[in-house]
């Protein structure tokens with residue numbers, strides 16, 4: 229590989245699942261110019277790894293910052309790999325065989341497939357956003373949505389849409405519904421816009437927002453189907469604001485939680501009047517189908533835009 233073609237570096241360190249979760253949950257890790265992803269090592273649920281991508285060759289200081297995030301790797305040398313633009317494309321497509329879930333198949337441009345009879349194929353290339361369908365949380369949500377096909381929904385929100393895949397599945401199942409897709413990450417919203425065009429999805433309302441405390445989101449409430457595949461921590465803290473935008477008896481699909489975190493998430497939503505309807509287990513991950521209470525949940529005081537307090541049941 230010639231030095232001119234190198235445009236970035238990948239630094240890999242092993243980590244534990246707890247370290248990976250802490251990294252994923254952190255808002256601001258203050259490591260300059262580094263994009264980090266964590267992943268289960270294939271075929272071994274006990275081993276995880278941290279991949280950090282940087283635009284310049286990792287310095288000793290950058291490596292020390294990364295090491296501080298994964299103390300379990302104190303004795304392991306990082307693997308540092310120069311990358312070319314071609315590596316990025318190959319990495320995003322490698323091993324991403326099509327997945328099938330209910331009536332849906334999801335494929336990359338490297339592995340095109342026809343939709344199953346009566347089904348729908350989505351082209352989602354891996355890239356800057358989460359949600360190719362290969363993760364158990366995404367495929368579990370697709371299965372939950374597929375199982376709701378006989379229900380009808382008029383106003384749907386996908387909070388933390390990533391690639392947009394779950395919103396696209398909802399648009400297929402309920403073509404007359406108004407669909408809002410949001411993400412805290414503007415890059416994910418851009419990716420969703422691009423994927424929506426590639427897959428000829430009818431117009432969606434795309435919103436960059438942290439949780440549901442956002443005027444554009446609340447202005448379109450109440451929603452009768454709410455989907456949020458995020459992580460247990462954010463789901464617990466945003467339970468009141470998610471339930472506040474739910475119509476009475478709305479369907480709420482939650483994912484991103486481990487089975488060990490299920491009761492914490494269920495309790496947070498139960499405290500806001502929701503009941504557990506059913507759940508699906510995919511390996512360590514659990515997907516929840518909740519039903520909102522009959523009473524709408526409203527803010528008692530103007531919510532603090534930086535906090536998540538001040539919400540109560542309107543009874």
Ligand SMILES: C[S@@+](CC[C@H](N)C(=O)[O-])C[C@H]1O[C@@H](n2cnc3c(N)ncnc32)[C@H](O)[C@@H]1O
Nearest residue numbers: 358359366388389390411412413438439457458
């Ligand atoms: C696990 S991915 C799920 C993506 C996609 N919905 C799927 O099921 O594959 C979680 C997504 O939630 C977004 N996210 C994280 N925290 C959020 C928050 N507070 N508000 C909105 N989106 C958030 C992330 O940027 C990411 O795109």
